[in-house]
Each structure stands twice: as structure tokens, then as C-alpha cells.
Amino acid sequence: ITQQYVKNYYLTQDQTVTRKLKEMVISLKVDRKKSKNDILAGYINTSFYGRGSWGIQAASQAYYGKDASKLSVAQGAYLAALLQAPNQYDWAVASDTGKQLVKQRWNYVLDNMVDMHWLSASERQDMKFPKPIAPKAAAGLQGQEGYLYEAAKAQVKKDLNLTDEQFDAGGYTITLNIDRKKQKQLEKSVKEQLTDNLDAKKKADSRVQAGAVSVDPKTGKVLALYGGPGLSKHYVNNATRDDYQPASTFKPIILAAALENKAKTQTGQSIKASTIYDGTSKRPVVADGKKVGFAPPNEDKHSYGPVSVQTATNKSINSVFAQMGADVGMDQVMATAKKLGMNDDDLKPYFAQTLGTMGASPMEMAGVYATLDNHGKQVTPQIVKSVSKQGQQVELPKAIGDQVISRGAADSVTSVLTGVVDDGTAQTSVRNNPARDGQKVAGKTGTSDDNKSAWFTGYTPDLVTSVGLFGEGALNTSEAGKQLSMKGAGGLPRVDGGNFPAKIWAQYTFNSSSPNKTFDLDTDMGAGVEPTTTAPITPTEQPQDTPTAPTRTPSTKPPSSPSTPTDTPTTGPPTDNPTQTPDPPTDTGSPTWGIPDPENPIDGNNDNGRGDD
Structure with a gap:
């Protein structure tokens, strides 16, 4: 305690050998000249308690809204327990494990x-754990400023250790990359497309939290960020939280892994935009000829x-990408995700991860898609422009890194993702948006x-933005957190990605990005370079026919005897109908060859309930 007090009161927080030696020398002198009660008082009056509070008086106001002299014994015991790990034990942001640990620490203090x-x-027996009040935003940190501060603090702490x-x-003097005009436009878009359409008095509406991050793909600068309704109303920054699933926004990473690793299907076909897969719902995933026990709907x-x-x-078909993950190899898929910028803490090579079941933040996904937009050269979003300490400039890591996947793979994914906008689940909210002024768009x-x-999560040639909505119990309710x-x-x-998130994205992007720029794509596949009304044809292979009814047990390989060279349409029925329509499959474990039923077009605004839309 003496050394902690000396560090807090007499020295700095710098972790250097010189400071440590000074700390030891001063501590010896303090021990001789001050009583233990004085040292303890000095310690609790200079220590850090979290929530930006140094000293017991500031902590008392931050956690219980009262002077330290008016704290109950139970409240004082909580603040004493808090000293061991202020951020981990802050009840407002603690994990379930953190809450359990701080309760144990609280009991330990009282028992002693x-x-x-x-x-x-x-x-002691009558005391109940005194939950602290919700954090309040500091002066000058109202609205989005609090979230910008927290995001900047997190980056500086990480970059400077x-x-x-x-x-x-x-x-520290910190300058941000935030573009004021884009920041205001993002806040306006969230308000007009989301919050103005919700009633906080309704339980379902009160559960919706929004987060968004917008990045320049050429520089990595974070130009705008939306973290929530304000720190006083919602302490967690929705733009940087990574505890919700990214769902089908993970699918482009699987495709990138397939292209980068030159993967092949179970029947030996190279995986490209034109490669044919079986899109049967709940089709069992097969690896090396064996079912792996995963069959997503x-x-x-x-x-x-x-x-x-x-x-x-375009249609975000789970069964196809689950099988593609097996074809590539889940280890390779996760390795590609890490290269593109995803946090590898939760990147376990399970087949269920093809549905995007790991955690991710809008900041994280904006970085992944910015890397694709930047032709495979890694982009690490940076909200901080510069840092100086006591007038001395501090060097920060570069936002633009190495080539992590080939340009061909990255550009091919971008080309394919233009089809999601033009012919897929974002068609209504993005392609047909009246605010669109010719911008070229890719997204998922x-x-x-x-x-x-x-x-x-989508991008134009000059702007990448990820918008996420998260279902969370409202503050001051039994569902809180x-x-x-x-x-x-x-x-x-159902709140799907093609609705509120895509509408927020579209209003912001079409009022913030240049309408004149085009994607410079080095690829020969995908909707970005081929018509979206027919399935793209792989240039190195002969076109396949629309298949007729199978005369033998179907496989994942297209019929080898084509008739008329035409592909299955993606937005409408074929111009030449097959002479015989195959019957619906009776065994979902075997692929069925045929075409999607033109009488039942897919509603681009519907998502399923298992990691997809």
C-alpha cells in the first residue's frame, strides 16, 4: 500500500526502472515518517477507482452520488473491493464473471x-450487496462525445500499452480523425431511420440499441461513429462492443478464404462466383465424403x-456457405478472418461459425470490409489522428498494413457483394433508395x-460503414443488460439487416460519399463485372446448361450432358424452361438439381432466425 500511495502521490504512472527505484526509496522514507493510518488515508484518497475517479470522494460521487462521509458500510466495502480491479469490477460494465468476483471481494472485505x-x-448478516448507480457522462461528454472519448481512450491505451x-x-493531448459533417450526418440518419420510428415505452422498441462506424478505406481514418443514446443512458459503446454475432456479414469472409486458398468443392470444382452449389435447406454439410453433423436451415x-x-x-443461403466452409476448411476460414482484421479470441474453427456466431463489433466489421475495399491491403480503423504527451508527439501504429489477401480475391468478393445490393437482401433499402446518386455499392x-x-455492412469506393442493431434489455428493468x-x-x-440497418446505412452513405467514383476491380467474376440477371459464368470453363430432371442419384456436380447453353437466373425465371421439372427432394442429405421456384420469389427483406438474412 505504501508503494502504491507513493506512486499515486509523489510520482507518475510511467512503468520505468527509474520510477520504480524512486518509488522504493521514497516508500522507505514515508514508512519512517508517517503512521499506517496516514498512509492508508493517503492511499484511498489518491487511488484510481474507475469511471475517471481518483480518490474516495470522487469515487463515492461516481458510484453512489453522495459524499464519502455519507456512505453506508456496505457501500464503502464495495469501493474498497473495487480497488483491486476497477474496470473489471464496475457493476455497470462487468461481465457475469466480474460481478461474481466483485461480490466475493465485497464479502471478503466485510468478513475481515x-x-x-x-x-x-x-x-454483517443483514447487509445486502449495494449495486452502484449507472455511470453519468462527464461534463463535455454528452451525446456521442462520450463514446468518441471512450473509443479514443481504448485506442491510445492499446497502441501505447x-x-x-x-x-x-x-x-495527453489527443486529436481525432472524426469528420464533423459526416458525424452529424450519421447521427441524423440513426435518428430519422431508427429512433424516430421507435417508441421507448413499448418493450420491443426499448430493447433496440444501435452502433455504427464509418471508415475511409484508403487511410483507415474513422470519420464517424455512433455509440448509442449517450453514456448516461447506455454506458456500453455500441460501436466497439463485440458481444453480438455478426451473422451473415461473415459470409464474404468465407468466400474470400475460398478464393484466396483456391479451394475446390467436394467434387473438385474450383470455387468461383459461378460455381454451382446445392441450396437445399438443412442439407447436411459434408467434408471428405462424410457428414459432419451440421445442417443449417x-x-x-x-x-x-x-x-x-x-x-x-445475394440471397444469403446458409446451406451453401456452410458447405463452402467445409470445402475451404474451417481453419483456413478463421485464418483469413484474422488476416482481414477480426479479433481471433473467438475464432474457433467450428462449422457453426459459418453463420457468423462469433462476437464482433461495428468497428471490427468496418475494418474487415475496408480491407476488402482496399484491394486486400489491411485496414485497421483509427479514430485517433495524433497523440502528444506534455508537448512531445507520440508515434502511433500505421492504419494501413500489409497485403493480407491477394487483390484478385478481395476484388472478386467486392464484385460479388454488388449483387447483394442490386439483386439481393439489400435491394429495397439500398439499390432503390431515392437518395442514391449513382454511387457504386457493395455490401452484406x-x-x-x-x-x-x-x-x-457495406461500402462505396471511398467510404466503408458498418451498422449494427442489438437487442438488449432496457436500463432500470429486470431485463437490463x-x-x-x-x-x-x-x-x-422481425428486424432484419435489410431494414433499419440498411436504411441507416443508405441515408448516411448517399449523403456522405462521392457519386462519381467507381470500383477499380481486378477480377473477371461476380455481379460487379457481369450481368446480375443470370448466374455468372466462369470464364475458364464452358457454360453449363439448365439441368433437366436427374435420371440417377443426384450429386453436387452439375449434369455432364448440357443442352442449351444458358444459366439459372438469379432474379427471375429462365427464358427456356427445362423439359421436365425435378420433384422436390425426399432426402435432404442428397443434392437436388433444378431451379428455384419462380412462383415463390424470395423477399429480400426477410431474414431467417439462425444467423442469416
Whole structure:
């Protein structure tokens, strides 16, 4: 305690050998000249308690809104427990494990007070854990400013390897990359497209939280950020939180891994935009000729039959990408995700991860898609422009890194993703948006299991933005902090990526990006370089025919005897109908060859309830 007090009161938080030696020398002198009570008082009056508070008086106001002299014994014990790990033990942001640990620490403090005869056993027995009040935004950190501050603090701490105590000790001057016009436009878009359409008094509406990050793909600058309704109303920054599933916004990463690794299907076909897969719902995934025990349903359990990878991306078909993950190898998929900028803490090579079941933040997904937009050269979003300490400039890591996947693979994914906008799940909200002024757009929707999250992450040649909605129990309710379904919010049966997230994205992007720029794509595949009304044809292979009814047990390989060279359309029925329509499959474990039923077009605004839309 003496050394901690000396560090707080007499020295700085710098972690250097010189400071440590000074600390030891001064501590010896303090021990000789001050009583233990004085040292303890000095320690609790100079220590860091979290929430930007140094000293017991500031902590008392921050956690209980009262002077330290008016704290109850139980409240004082919580603040004493807090000293061991201020941020981990802050009840407002602590994980379930953190809450359990701080309760144990609180009990430890009180039990020791009983042992020391400072507290009677009967008083101790009657005490209940005193949950602190919700954090309040500091002066000048109202609205989005608080979230910008928190995001900047997190980046500086990470880049400079600082602790909270070192950062909060002060001395840093930080300049942000935020573009004021774009920031105001993003806030306006969230308000007009989301919050103006929700009623906080309705349970379903009160559960919706929004987060968004916008990045310049050429520089990595974070130009705009939306973290929530304000720190005083929602302490967690929705732009940087990574505890919700990215869902189908992960699918482009699987395709990138396939292209980068020159992967092949189970029948030996190279995976390209034109490669045909079986889109049957709940089709068992096969690896090395064996079922792996995973058979995900498609949106609304719709079965498509044989479809190209382009169509599977447009319609976000789970069964296709689950099989593609097996074809590539999940280890390779996760390695590609890490290269593109995803946090690898949760990137386990499970087949269910093809549905985007790991956690991710809008900041993280904006970086991944910015890397694709930047032709495979890694982009690490940076909200901080510069940092100086006491007038001395501090060097920061570069936002633009190495070539992590080939330009061909990145540009091919971009080309395919233009089809999602032109012919897929974002067609209504993005392609047909009246505010669109000729901007070229690529992107992907996503909706997680039980509609707990909904996304649209997309980009133009000069701007990448990721918008996420998260279902969370409202503050001051029994549901507070819990992940919950957003079904019913805004009067919708399901909040999908093609609705609120895509609308927010479209209003912001079409009022912030240049209408004249085009994608410079080095690829010969995908909707960006081929018509979207027919499935793209791989240039190195002969075109395949629309298949007729199979005369033998179907396989994942197209019929080898084509008739008329035409492909299965992605937006409408074929011009030449097959002479015989195959019957619906009776065994979903075997692929079925045919075409999607033109009488049942897919509604681009519907998502399924299992990590897809």
C-alpha cells in the first residue's frame, strides 16, 4: 500500500526502472515518517477507482452520488473491493464473471471487518450487496462525445500499452480523425431511420440499441461513429462492443478464404462466383465424403436447389456457405478472418461459425470490409489522428498494413457483394433508395439467431460503414443488460439487416460519399463485372446448361450432358424452361438439381432466425 500511495502521490504512472527505484526509496522514507493510518488515508484518497475517479470522494460521487462521509458500510466495502480491479469490477460494465468476483471481494472485505471487530456479526448478516448507480457522462461528454472519448481512450491505451491509471493520470493531448459533417450526418440518419420510428415505452422498441462506424478505406481514418443514446443512458459503446454475432456479414469472409486458398468443392470444382452449389435447406454439410453433423436451415427454411455462389450470396443461403466452409476448411476460414482484421479470441474453427456466431463489433466489421475495399491491403480503423504527451508527439501504429489477401480475391468478393445490393437482401433499402446518386455499392446484410442482432455492412469506393442493431434489455428493468430478441420492434415481425440497418446505412452513405467514383476491380467474376440477371459464368470453363430432371442419384456436380447453353437466373425465371421439372427432394442429405421456384420469389427483406438474412 505504501508503494502504491507513493506512486499515486509523489510520482507518475510511467512503468520505468527509474520510477520504480524512486518509488522504493521514497516508500522507505514515508514508512519512517508517517503512521499506517496516514498512509492508508493517503492511499484511498489518491487511488484510481474507475469511471475517471481518483480518490474516495470522487469515487463515492461516481458510484453512489453522495459524499464519502455519507456512505453506508456496505457501500464503502464495495469501493474498497473495487480497488483491486476497477474496470473489471464496475457493476455497470462487468461481465457475469466480474460481478461474481466483485461480490466475493465485497464479502471478503466485510468478513475481515467482523474478524477485526470493526463490524458486528449481526450487522454483517443483514447487509445486502449495494449495486452502484449507472455511470453519468462527464461534463463535455454528452451525446456521442462520450463514446468518441471512450473509443479514443481504448485506442491510445492499446497502441501505447497503457493502463487505465496511466491514461487517467493525464498529460495527453489527443486529436481525432472524426469528420464533423459526416458525424452529424450519421447521427441524423440513426435518428430519422431508427429512433424516430421507435417508441421507448413499448418493450420491443426499448430493447433496440444501435452502433455504427464509418471508415475511409484508403487511410483507415474513422470519420464517424455512433455509440448509442449517450453514456448516461447506455454506458456500453455500441460501436466497439463485440458481444453480438455478426451473422451473415461473415459470409464474404468465407468466400474470400475460398478464393484466396483456391479451394475446390467436394467434387473438385474450383470455387468461383459461378460455381454451382446445392441450396437445399438443412442439407447436411459434408467434408471428405462424410457428414459432419451440421445442417443449417435457410431463411424461412426455403430450399433453392442448385444455385451459383453469386446467387447464394445475394440471397444469403446458409446451406451453401456452410458447405463452402467445409470445402475451404474451417481453419483456413478463421485464418483469413484474422488476416482481414477480426479479433481471433473467438475464432474457433467450428462449422457453426459459418453463420457468423462469433462476437464482433461495428468497428471490427468496418475494418474487415475496408480491407476488402482496399484491394486486400489491411485496414485497421483509427479514430485517433495524433497523440502528444506534455508537448512531445507520440508515434502511433500505421492504419494501413500489409497485403493480407491477394487483390484478385478481395476484388472478386467486392464484385460479388454488388449483387447483394442490386439483386439481393439489400435491394429495397439500398439499390432503390431515392437518395442514391449513382454511387457504386457493395455490401452484406446479417441477422443473428433469434433476431438478437441485425446488420448492414457495406461500402462505396471511398467510404466503408458498418451498422449494427442489438437487442438488449432496457436500463432500470429486470431485463437490463441481457441479450434479447428484437422481434416486434418498429412494428416489424422481425428486424432484419435489410431494414433499419440498411436504411441507416443508405441515408448516411448517399449523403456522405462521392457519386462519381467507381470500383477499380481486378477480377473477371461476380455481379460487379457481369450481368446480375443470370448466374455468372466462369470464364475458364464452358457454360453449363439448365439441368433437366436427374435420371440417377443426384450429386453436387452439375449434369455432364448440357443442352442449351444458358444459366439459372438469379432474379427471375429462365427464358427456356427445362423439359421436365425435378420433384422436390425426399432426402435432404442428397443434392437436388433444378431451379428455384419462380412462383415463390424470395423477399429480400426477410431474414431467417439462425444467423442469416
